[in-house]
Amino acid sequence: MSLTSINSWLAFDIGGANIKAADGRGWSHSEPFAMWQDWKRLPDAIAHIKSLHPATHYAVTMTGEIADCFSDRREGVEHIVGSCSIAAGENAVFFYSVDGTLLRADKATHQPLQVAASNWHALARLAGSLAPSGRSWLIDIGSTTTDIVPLAYGQPIPQGMTDWDRLLYGELVYTGMERTPVPALVRSLPHRGSTRPVACECFATSQDAWLLLGGLPENATSNTTADKKPATRDAARIRMARSMLLEPASFTFADAIEAATAIVESQTLVIQDAMGALIQNPLPEDHVVLSGQGEILARRVFDHMGWNPQTVSLKDVLGPELSRVAPAHAVAMIAQQRV
Template identity: 35%
Template sequence: MIGIDIGGANLKVVDDAGVHIHYCPLWQGAPLADLLEPYAGSAAVVMSGELADCFATKIEGIRWIVGTVQEAIPDAAFYGTDAAFHTRPVPGLAAANWLASADYLREEYADAVLLDVGSTTADVIPLTRFESLKGLTDTRRLQKQYLVYTGMLRTNVATLLSSVTLDGTVTPVSTEYFAASADAHLVLGHIAPADYTCPTPDNGEKTVDAALRRLARVVCADIDEIGKSGAHQVARQFWEIQRRVIGRAVGRALFQGDAERVITAGIGADLFARELGCATLAQEIGEVSDALPAYAVREVALRRAACD
């Protein structure tokens, strides 16, 4: 059996050979069926790509994803926010990937909050209260701060920054998509160029110098106007706000869920484990933690099959 997580930007597959991550921007007409074609056998699937704005409604996206997957892999079942598997496109399939992770981890980590920081979002999941998580939509998760819409790579820097302080001067920022969170994390040394797996805002190079140029544009400047130090200040202030926003959500979940510890997963796992002084899931399950929902839905399906 394989596990599949279909996001709006990335397709993640886990099989016996390991983790396979494909850049798959659905809003640009990415060939999902072609990417799935090499994978054979039965599949357990989760999704969040139904929210891509190429679909007029989420149910339209669900129907398209289910149909496309079943065309490539007929023996596919889809995990929903009711914690059940389905073979038909039902509304509850929308954004159930995080719940599959919780379902897989809830017994072994029953005293923990899971922080899964990906390219686009951070999931904050109190594993102490699994039953209360069922049925939550992304809107409700945003309201509860279980979904924090900022990530390691694809976040527009200007979504968190309204202004920056450059050498003591408060400077409002442009809201154009000049720089991404990947640029900030690259220049701060949190990621390597190879980790910059999404397109850059200007379709330019994925180097530190190019990232610094993009960060300077956030304040409508060139590097020769504010210097590399000025661009670094933009990156640092973005990161300060990002870690504070995510950290606040984690603290809230710890308190409200009566949890005792935090575990981290996703491409931001190591960074946030250092910030929060906690362990990463990779220390327990290895590289599959980078594609946790895909791995989790596979394991949940296998467990249930073993019990039947």
């Protein structure tokens, strides 16, 4: 039954590093939330966002259940479901399942693997509405991961439905624009004509490489970097030096940019390998819906592949703010259409 006319909806996308919210009508909000550290504060965090934009009904999708503060996915799902129920109070709350349905809290906790890691499916349905005919793909590169979802006539047709199967089939690639540790991408980096090993420590991340190359904006108030220092180019230079155990004072911006270029090249090849295995015989008439903050990286991959597909950018369709919270926006739109 459609309740759009009498009820208002607010949807949450609860991840391991961020909480995002949208009402499906243009309002959105995103804030950092380190699930692995602050899971006990989750009800308060949700309640705070709820207070910013009250609604009568709530819908939730998630990926944060995989955080290592939980013993397994079931415990993670139960905690997220319970936290949302506490924050919602007397308001109805539903949870998005990978089969496209919305489940009440009791059913969600009895079917935890149905609601775990479900946000990609909602996003794929939104992408499908923008590429309704023929063969198409959703490529979503976020802060942590890359989703490559095949679509046929507007419907997602993945090989895997769970995150572990999607990882196996290459439809989920664990690399993103911000949170990928440098040693997960390279074991050595160029430096003034030589090659230096990289310390297997999270001294720097992909965020630093993209900051240095201008692919991400600076944020002097951010504390989500590897050392909790600002997300600025100079701070990224220092973190990059530390990743090779070099003294920051003698590590120039030219040194940092040389290293960042090598890191981004390696990351490009990681995603290219996955896309090459999935998108066999890529054609110019193929449609690709681009999502997430890594659109610049996706286009680098296309260039490497020599592929020039027809692209639709969610940033262009929705605007930069909504595109940043696209899974939450998608769930809100789905919820408005049916319960």
